[in-house]
Amino acid sequence: MTLKDIAEIAGTSLSTVSRSLNNSPLISEETRARIQAIASAHGFQPNASARSLATSRTGTIGLILPENYDRFDGLLYNAALHNDLRRSLERAELDTIVAFKQNRVSRQDNIEKLVTRKKVDGLILVQPDIDRKSVRFLEERTIPYVLIQYPPDEPNPPYDVFYSDSWTGGRIVAQHLLDIGCHRPLCITGGQERQSRQRVDGFRDAYKASGLPEDTVTVLHGDYSAASAAALIHENLENIGNYDALFAVNDLMAFGAMEVLRASGIRIPEDIAVVGFDDTALATALIPSLTSVHQPEEEIAFLACERLLELIDERTEFGRRISEARTTSLQPRLVIRESSGSRRKPAASDGTGAS
Template structure:
């Protein structure tokens, strides 16, 4: 049986991160502890991790994950919980510790990216915050600490070489509309949102492109804007009941707005999917909590997290500046009951 650092940690009665630091000869660990851990590893035939050993000395073996401010809201928490969990899991599998923080301290207003870099608390940064101020950009441009953007790319970096991993949001909007059109729907309401990061604009562009490719006329009057909450999806339907006469399907660009729309439709005696089909976006846990189960565009957070972490570790291990990589991962459509087809 192959022994892992977790097994060694249990035998030695220390944390897994302590074992990792000992095996990588970290100066943070006393020599006595290092010798004891190394002896246990040798006795149990532990195979040293080549990638971890390749990291230079005097490292913290800690990665900072900078989460967006929108996570403070319920809808943000529902959406970003899976992103946070997948990133932490990927980093822990690579035997790194994780510091999870926000762009700005809510109480002191201190810039946490600047603080983590200045205090040398992290070896690298994964940034999910879509809006960065000039001070932060200046810090990132001057630092030797590798960083990578995940999910969002701040406006400043859209025209610059930078490491970035995200979902193809345009394709997400496209496959949602394409599926509905192929099901025979032509009059489709689209519920978008005005939020930082640009993802909703891209979903709308993809949605419109599908109409064009099917030689259908897109009607701007069927585009509405919510604020990503359940309540906004509900309110849009309630406030526009008179315009639903010809509508046979709805594409809500996040799941909470889709669920809110379904709730309003039910209250108004409109059957989903018999009268109106509904598609959401994100594939959050709540999609299968209520009937009808929600058809939605699934964002492959696990794959994106793994690629983000892999790329950051490559940057940590590289002694030379490598070409930046911008990776867009394709989403998939998860078909459930809200489009008339059970999964």
């Protein structure tokens, strides 16, 4: 079933059919209605390849995932983000090609492939192992693209980024713990990436600002896995009584730590308050439920898509980006649950309001 078939049925020319289906104002109201009726009666759908060949728009965007996407901790968080993104894109009738950054067998860069073959109108790069090469490539080609979830390393990067402010995330955890009277916190990090570091920095900075001694915050280094956190706690079990709070930079490590703590008879939150990060589904499943930092992933997904659509429109109209690149930092919020909740002091005494 092609335009030609519809044209024959309707007894008009092929171009009239095309215009009718695209709601062109050049066509009279009756013919348009008549043709649209015929088309939908026959279940006509335009051939996507033919259309994009003619219009050089594909109606598809590329969602590029980092190589380590299948690591468990990332899986939980990213899969949710991923779904939110697709949901956002379907509002604009865009299909989504999901790809890893590199094809593992042909070693081809999927970004370059999708772009030069003109399979996509734009790209969403999720937590990319950002390399200057890809960015330069995309900029040279004036391809619409946005980045998600990566605190940029320069103040005003040439691209659009949407990320959840890790530093603030760490800070609001610290404020909450100070609020409930925890003055000897232990912190478990995940790695040396900026994201993990910033969470710890925000945490540490807030403790510094509270006037407590410099060395108040103890930091141990894990690798995002539950096992690593469990091992760390296990090794430091004899000193664990020195701490009254535990902040893990992701929920999974909080979980691993809690396992060992409880196995050792340490009560949560009475003996030690525990806070995680990412507010994954794990947080509510745990007993006691886990206080965690919720990242506004739905909002990030929504805004990133909106922006991408803008960029696509600009490109079809002017051939390139017109508006300036923006770096958008979204604020995470703390979800207080049992793992720190019941220790909470009645009311703030020092005016630092953590919401």
